[in-house]
Amino acid sequence: MANTLYDALFAPLAARDDAFLILPDGTEITGRAFHALIARQADALVAEGVAPGDRVAVQVAKSPEALALYAATVMAGAIFLPLNTGYTPDEVGYFLGNATPRVFLCDPAKRDALAPVAAAHGARTLTMGADGAGSFADLVAARPDSFTPVDRAPEDLAAFLYTSGTTGRSKGAMLSHANLLSNAEVLVAFWHFTSEDVLLHALPIFHTHGLFVASNTVLLAGGSMIFLPGFSTDAVLAHLPRATSMMGVPTFYTRLLDDPRFTRDIAQHMRLFTSGSAPLLAETHLAFEARTGHRILERYGMTETNMNTSNPYDGDRRAGTVGFPLPGVEVKITDPATGAALPQGEPGMIEVRGPNVFQGYWQMPEKTREELREDGFFITGDIGTQDDRGYISIVGRQKDLIITGGYNVYPKEVELVLDEQPGVLESAVIGVPHPDFGEAVFAVLVPTGDGPDEAAIRTALEARLAKFKQPKGYAVLPELPRNTMGKVQKALLRKEFAGSFG
Ligand code: AMP
Secondary structure, three states, X not given: OXXXXXXXXXXXXXXXXXXXXXXXXXXXXXXXXXXXXXXXXXXXXXXXXXXXXXXXXEEOOOOHHHHHHHHHHHHOOOEEEEOOOOOOHHHHHHHHHHHOOOEEEEOHHHHHHHHHHHHHOOOEEEEOOOOOOOHHHHHHHOOOOOOOOOOEOOOOEEEEEEOOOOOOOOOEEEEEHHHHHHHHHHHHHHOOOOOOOEEEEOOOOOOHHHHHHHHHHHHHHOOEEEEOOOOOHHHHHHHHHXXXXXXEOHHHHHHHHOOOOOOHHHHOOOOEEEEOOOOOOHHHHHHHHHHHOOOOEEEEEEOOOEEEEEOOOOOOOOOOOOEEEOOOOEEEEEOOOOOOEOXXXXXXXXXXXXXXXXXXXXXXXXXXXXXXXXXXXXXXXXXXXXXXXXXXXXXXXXXXXXXXXXXXXXXXXXHHHHHOOOOEEEEEEEEEEEOOOEEEEEEEEEEOOOOOOHHHHHHHHHOOOOHHHOOOEEEEOOOOOEOOOOOEOHHHHHHHOOOOOO
């Protein structure tokens, strides 16, 4: 009898008397204690009527109990469905309606607002606060420390992760036990994770990065995590001395670099810093190396696929690239219109195939057919290029492509030039409606120092970019709108500047 993911990731905790989780106040939770919590929670879920294949939806703060809930759901043979803690009751209603979970766990403070929403979709509401307390903990306290894992085969589903849905509604990416385990196996080997590793974990756990990339990799390697409720420079600096590795989004690294206490000395002992979920500016990569001597390892993945590519562990980690396809993952770059493979060097759609690629979107067969080819290649929606050494760079999302007067403009190409200009900290280039050109290139700049000089920038760009790529309008904002994973929300910018040309 077997449960693929539980056997590989969670069962080994039962034999560990070392610290699996280290909390901000220094409290340690041994593997054995964490495993007992998982078993009690699994037993409580089953007592609540959760059957194999049922969904368990959660919108709770990051805590050891919340992480255990992922494991307990897998152990009980059910499907874990974590939701961004920022979603409003209306948004939660959409997910519960789409996924029809058996139970829904939320913050006790939101129970009154959310329980009727859950009930309308047939789900029973339980609560879990940031400290782990709530009606679920009360049920769990009465359950035994052991539970026989429910059988699950590699192809059975372990989780639904909803896409961030910056265009249209979020889709539930169905991830199987084998999808998650295969990626964890590859990452442990590729990034050299061992039982000696102590990962500084400051990412949210409702997203693939913190939940799967970070936690699954550490679990499979038998390592430990310093489990912070979120990112704060002070907390990261305080805990860095005990860590060996850290996974972050680019904003973690820019914030650390902004703090003079983040020195070469404090980072010296670290084995690995990785970055992903949003583009790491080459400038940040270089500044980080200059400050610490470490080259951040940038990798590329997504909700539907886990990790697809990575810069090498031992070889040259190239700034501005996301490295090579991971072992077992095939990547091809195709013409977005025809699907035909493009010559090396040309920008095109990134397609990926491998054991990591998801099983389709829950109850959206048409969306699944549009994005997942019959031969197994997933059309990622990201536009990328591959250089003559095989390194892949992301140029942007296809939906961010600007078509102006019939010409294609990839925002990244313009942003890279803008970012070099004096007075510009960073930039976002978008397409906005234009009466003559259909769309016009529009640049949003974030100032540094004395701020940008628009006339000087216009002149500088004339020498660097074809006329159709040069922005027809500029705006300056104190900062770019970003979501929790550090992604620039271009849809918001497009809306804000939609009226710029009439
Ligand atoms: P999510 O599904 O929320 O993980 O978002 C996945 C998307 O984030 C990808 O399709 C990319 O557009 C973007 N992304 C992830 N990693 C990187 C990276 N290293 N560089 C640029 N974009 C990235």
